[in-house]
Amino acid sequence: LENIFFVMLPMTIFLCLLSEPLIRVVFQRGVFDAGSTAVTASVLFFFSLGLMGYGGVKIMAAAFHAMQDTATPVKVAVISLIVNALLDVILMFPMKLSGIALASAVASMVNLGALFIILERRIGGLKGAFSEYFMKLFAAGLVMGGFVWASWHFLAGVPEVLRLVCVAVLGGGIYFAGAHAFGLDQARQVLKMFKR
Numbered sequence: 001l002e003n004i005f006f007v008m009l010p011m012t013i014f015l016c017l018l019s020e021p022l023i024r025v026v027f028q029r030g031v032f033d034a035g036s037t038a039v040t041a042s043v044l045f046f047f048s049l050g051l052m053g054y055g056g057v058k059i060m061a062a063a064f065h066a067m068q069d070t071a072t073p074v075k076v077a078v079i080s081l082i083v084n085a086l087l088d089v090i091l092m093f094p095m096k097l098s099g100i101a102l103a104s105a106v107a108s109m110v111n112l113g114a115l116f117i118i119l120e121r122r123i124g125g126l127k128g129a130f131s132e133y134f135m136k137l138f139a140a141g142l143v144m145g146g147f148v149w150a151s152w153h154f155l156a157g158v159p160e161v162l163r164l165v166c167v168a169v170l171g172g173g174i175y176f177a178g179a180h181a182f183g184l185d186q187a188r189q190v191l192k193m194f195k196r
Contacts, residue, residue: 002133004055006186010175013145014049025161042098050105053112060115080111140178145160147174
């Protein structure tokens with residue numbers, strides 16, 4: 001889970017902050033106009049909020065399968081699907097396509113949260129192990145987010161493709177440096193791998 005979250009958090013931050021320029025660079029040409037970019041970027045923004053949930057659920061389900069329990073992940077998935085459907089109905093009218101994307105993201109986090117709580121009750125120790133990790137992870141993410149936002153505006157005169165590449169590379173470097181400074185083991189492992 002730590003490895004998944006270590007990768008998914010910076011992706012979430014980057015996609016949330018730069019969803020519109022990213023869609024504009026990749027897709028906006030021909031009949032795909034500025035209006036299409038705005039709609040698609042909004043959908044991408046809300047979908048990206050669920051990245052940690054999408055990735056984490058796969059790991060949590062595997063943990064239950066390892067305990068010979070295939071029923072619990074299915075039951076939780078059904079509840080999440082119901083939550084998703086209800087939120088689709090509630091959000092699709094005021095938010096249109098973005099509401100459907102947000103419903104999916106919320107449902108994925110509900111799925112992950114429910115599986116985490118159930119597993120914590122069964123084996124214990126998860127909550128304590130993750131609390132410090134999450135504080136450090138989000139601190140590194142916050143540093144990266146601030147840098148990405150500031151550097152995007154600072155490089156306003158640079159062509160957008162180059163601007164995106166620069167911000168992504170520099171932002172990733174800042175995130176990695178922050179994660180290493182906060183003592184996250186994943187950053188240390190990556191550094192050891194590069195040294196080898």
